[in-house]
Amino acid sequence: MISGNTSALTIAESLGKASALSVGLGAAAVRLSGLITIEQLREAVQMELEELGLDAQVIEENLRLAEEVYGGLENVTIQPEKVPPKELVHEMAYDHVLLGTPSILAPGNAEARQTGSWRVERPEINYEHCTRCGLCFVGCPDGAIALDEQGYPVIDYDHCKGCLICLEQCPRHSIVSKKEVRSW
Amino acid sequence: MVRKMLTGNAAAAWGARLAQVEYVPAFPITPQTEIIESLAGWFADGALTGKFVTMDSEHSMVTAAGAAATTGVRTFTATSSQGLIYAMEALYTVSGWRVPFVLVNVSRGLSSPITLGPDHNDVLAARDAGFIQIHVETCQEVLDSVLMAFRIAEDSRVSLPVLVNLDGFFLSFTREPVEIPNAKLVQEFLPAFRPHHPVFKGSQSVAQGVAVLDGAAYSYFRYQMHRAVENALEVHEEVAEDFYRLFGRRYGALEEYRMEDAETVLVMAGSFSTKGKAAVNRWRDQGRKVGLVRLRLIRPQPAAELARLLTGRKAVGVIDQNISPGLGGILYQEVAGALASTSDRPPVMRSFVGGLGGKDISPAEFDRVLEVLDEAKSGEGHVPCELLFTDAEYKQVRTALSVAGKPLEGRAS
Ligand code: SF4
Ligand code: SF4
Numbered sequence: 001m002i003s004g005n006t007s008a009l010t011i012a013e014s015l016g017k018a019s020a021l022s023v024g025l026g027a028a029a030v031r032l033s034g035l036i037t038i039e040q041l042r043e044a045v046q047m048e049l050e051e052l053g054l055d056a057q058v059i060e061e062n063l064r065l066a067e068e069v070y071g072g073l074e075n076v077t078i079q080p081e082k083v084p085p086k087e088l089v090h091e092m093a094y095d096h097v098l099l100g101t102p103s104i105l106a107p108g109n110a111e112a113r114q115t116g117s118w119r120v121e122r123p124e125i126n127y128e129h130c131t132r133c134g135l136c137f138v139g140c141p142d143g144a145i146a147l148d149e150q151g152y153p154v155i156d157y158d159h160c161k162g163c164l165i166c167l168e169q170c171p172r173h174s175i176v177s178k179k180e181v182r183s184w
Numbered sequence: 185m186v187r188k189m190l191t192g193n194a195a196a197a198w199g200a201r202l203a204q205v206e207y208v209p210a211f212p213i214t215p216q217t218e219i220i221e222s223l224a225g226w227f228a229d230g231a232l233t234g235k236f237v238t239m240d241s242e243h244s245m246v247t248a249a250g251a252a253a254t255t256g257v258r259t260f261t262a263t264s265s266q267g268l269i270y271a272m273e274a275l276y277t278v279s280g281w282r283v284p285f286v287l288v289n290v291s292r293g294l295s296s297p298i299t300l301g302p303d304h305n306d307v308l309a310a311r312d313a314g315f316i317q318i319h320v321e322t323c324q325e326v327l328d329s330v331l332m333a334f335r336i337a338e339d340s341r342v343s344l345p346v347l348v349n350l351d352g353f354f355l356s357f358t359r360e361p362v363e364i365p366n367a368k369l370v371q372e373f374l375p376a377f378r379p380h381h382p383v384f385k386g387s388q389s390v391a392q393g394v395a396v397l398d399g400a401a402y403s404y405f406r407y408q409m410h411r412a413v414e415n416a417l418e419v420h421e422e423v424a425e426d427f428y429r430l431f432g433r434r435y436g437a438l439e440e441y442r443m444e445d446a447e448t449v450l451v452m453a454g455s456f457s458t459k460g461k462a463a464v465n466r467w468r469d470q471g472r473k474v475g476l477v478r479l480r481l482i483r484p485q486p487a488a489e490l491a492r493l494l495t496g497r498k499a500v501g502v503i504d505q506n507i508s509p510g511l512g513g514i515l516y517q518e519v520a521g522a523l524a525s526t527s528d529r530p531p532v533m534r535s536f537v538g539g540l541g542g543k544d545i546s547p548a549e550f551d552r553v554l555e556v557l558d559e560a561k562s563g564e565g566h567v568p569c570e571l572l573f574t575d576a577e578y579k580q581v582r583t584a585l586s587v588a589g590k591p592l593e594g595r596a597s
Contacts, residue, residue: 092407094415097343097381100408101282102401104391105382 023049023062027069032078038070054179111159115142119162121177125153129174136166136175190362192355195323196262196288196348197222198362199330202370203286205260206234209248211241214300215352216264216290223260242267243274249285250278250345254392256383258334258376259285264352265292265306272310278345279314279409281392282381284337285345286330287315291454292352293541301542302351304454304506308482308514314409316346316416317482319453321439323360326350328433331365331374335423340380341415349482351455353542369430417484437486439478440493442468446475447498448557449530451519453479456505456539463550474554479515487522494523499532499557503572505539512569513537531562538572546574 023045030036036044045066049059094100125136132151144160145153155166167175190198196219200208208227210220220236227236234257239245242263249261263271268289289310291302304319311317316336318329326348333346350356365373382390396402420437428434441461443449452460457478467474477493494500504513511517516535523529536553538545549572556570585591 092404092411094341094411095408097282097340097412100405100412101343101381102280102392102394102396102405103382104394105389107389 023066024069027066028073031070031073032076034075034077038067041066041070052179114158116144116156116158116160116162119157119160119180121162121164122157122180123155123160123162123164123166123175123177125155126174126176127152129172131172131174133171135169135171139165139169141165185366186364187361188364189359190323190327190364191218191357191359192323192326192350193218193290193357194222195327195362196290196330196350197226198364199327200260200286201226201232202327202365202367203258203260203331203334203374204376205232206257207249207252207259208234208236209239209245209252209259209261210236211239211245211263211267213242213264213267215292215302215356216262216267216288218356219262219288219290242271246271246274246278246287249287250274250281250283253278253283253285253345253379254281254381254384254390256377256379260288260330261285262288262290264290265294268306268310269294272313275310275313275315275345277393280405282343282409282412283345284334284343284377284379284381286333286337287345287347288326288330289347289349290352290356291349299541301353302454302505303540303542304349304504304514307347307349308506310347311483311514314344314413315483316342316344316413317349318346319349319480319482320355321455321457321478321480323355323358324362324433325435326355327362327364328427328431328435331370332420332423332427332435334374334377335426336416336419338377338379339415339419339423342412342419343381344409344412344416349454351542354455363431365431373426373430413484415484417481417486420481435480436489437481438489438493439480441476441478443475443477443493445473447473448475448554449494449497449500450474450476450553451479451494451500451502451515452476452505453482453515454505456503456545459545460503460550463547463554466547467554472554482515485518485522490519490522491526494519494530495526495528497530499534499560500530501534501536501553501557503536503538503545503553504569505537507537507540516569532557532560534560534567535569536572537569543577545572548574 027041030041042063045063046059049062130152134147134153137145137147137153141163142159142161144156145166146156148154162180164177167177193216200223208220208223212220223232224236226232227234237248239248245261245263249259252259289307291304291307293299293301293303294305307317318333320326320329329348333348336342337344337346384390396405417437424435442464450460450464457476460476464474464476500519502513502516502519504515506514508514513535520533534556538549552572
């Protein structure tokens with residue numbers, strides 16, 4: 001479905017990025033739905049990104065991407081399936097209370113959930129000014145900061161939720177925050 | 185076995201004492217306070233061992249009760265009215281943990297205006313919280329139901345908190361002869377608590393109250409809770425049978441009163457059912473074929489049995505001691521729902537609201553109910569609920585209003 005004026009690479013890149021919001025994906029979805037005009041798409045992207053406080057230039061890049069993706073996809077007619085796919089419907093019986101209770105008995109599985117995907121603000125350490133005092137390491141409520149062999153703090157971005165407590169803690173102001181939302 | 189003149193509150197406390205509860209988080213509120221005062225005394229003099237803790241609010245109290253039950257100790261608590269409403273968030277939370285404990289609610293009308301007399305808007309506000317609900321009529325039934333409640337709550341097919349509801353004043357402060365069961369027999373009926381749910385122990389890590397953040401997992405646990413509440417119907421029946429065998433008193437999910445040949449049926453809940461039974465007796469003396477069904481188990485709803493009892497009758501009047509403004513009586517809707525898919529529904533079904541805030545339901549008002557049911561025709565479509573009130577009561581309220589400076593000259597009439 002990707003045609004001439006948009007390279008497959010551009011779209012793949014934009015869709016593949018693990019950012020909190022994908023303009024490219026949204027543009028593709030509205031194009032396929034056939035319900036939204038390009039003007040409406042531009043307006044929606046503009047409003048959404050402005051609310052996040054992004055720079056005008058970043059917003060412009062996103063608008064360009066949205067237009068590229070929108071224009072690059074052919075008009076497709078989606079035929080609704082005449083017979084919906086057969087899905088088995090579960091008959092819910094009573095399970096023993098040990099199963100049917102939302103409690104967790106197996107320890108050590110919190111790591112499997114990548115809580116970093118919720119992050120809106122991203123703390124970044126400026127190592128030039130870091131004195132390795134370790135206060136950020138101690139203060140992080142999520143244990144998302146480790147110390148490397150030299151004693152420098154290293155943030156685990158898979159689990160850092162972006163609360164910025166580390167930033168508040170750092171006596172050297174050597175942790176800065178960046179908006180997590182990228183251009184695409 | 186000892187027979188004593190006990191208030192409903194004392195009977196509730198005796199139930200907890202005989203169940204040998206190990207933890208009681210408490211917060212006072214009229215008309216419930218006598219329950220926790222009695223228990224405090226027994227923890228102080230050693231009749232009960234364990235912990236009695238006064239909390240800062242009912243919200244904390246119910247949370248503490250749930251938390252204690254997660255450690256596997258037998259837990260009891262009690263509240264009323266505003267207290268139950270204040271704990272509402274915690275009610276849903278702790279039932280989600282699937283922990284067994286018993287909460288006694290002493291019904292009292294909700295604010296505003298403030299009152300102390302009973303009605304069932306407090307307890308019915310909690311009807312969807314995942315607690316089993318037992319509504320009682322007498323002081324003896326208070327004590328017996330607390331014991332039964334622990335058995336039901338602790339059964340692995342249920343594993344949920346159970347709420348026992350008694351009416352403020354009419355039961356809480358009224359002395360009736362109550363048989364206090366023999367402690368040995370109670371132990372046979374209700375052995376020490378052996379939890380089936382995962383409990384907190386020093387040697388075993390458990391995370392409770394977790395987030396699931398996905399609709400399928402959330403639905404699964406909510407459906408499981410629904411099934412567990414449904415299971416309580418069967419468990420209640422078994423427990424009632426055991427109770428009868430040991431103590432000689434039998435309790436059904438519903439109570440039938442003079443129902444054999446009844447053509448007209450009153451449906452009621454709580455202590456005011458006694459007034460309904462008196463009306464039934466009076467009408468029976470006049471040759472009328474009237475009976476009464478008392479709703480004892482509110483959750484789970486014994487829908488099949490309710491349908492069995494009410495199909496084939498000529499007229500059913502549900503007297504709700506609660507009001508859902510803009511709808512009418514709450515239990516009427518539930519009774520009608522239970523009959524919805526039956527083929528031999530009563531041709532006449534009517535909703536009445538009475539007894540709010542402890543207001544009496546007088547013989548004249550009961551006669552009005554019967555008159556409405558007699559005159560009603562089948563197929564009249566929706567008829568709004570009837571609000572029971574007497575002329576004398578209206579006059580009394582107008583007198584009070586005039587003392588309050590109403591009506592103001594020229595502003596209202
Ligand atoms: S932002 Fe919060 S979660 Fe992330 S590293 Fe800093 S303190 Fe930890
Ligand atoms: S608090 Fe600041 S200075 Fe201290 S270790 Fe962390 S980043 Fe470095």
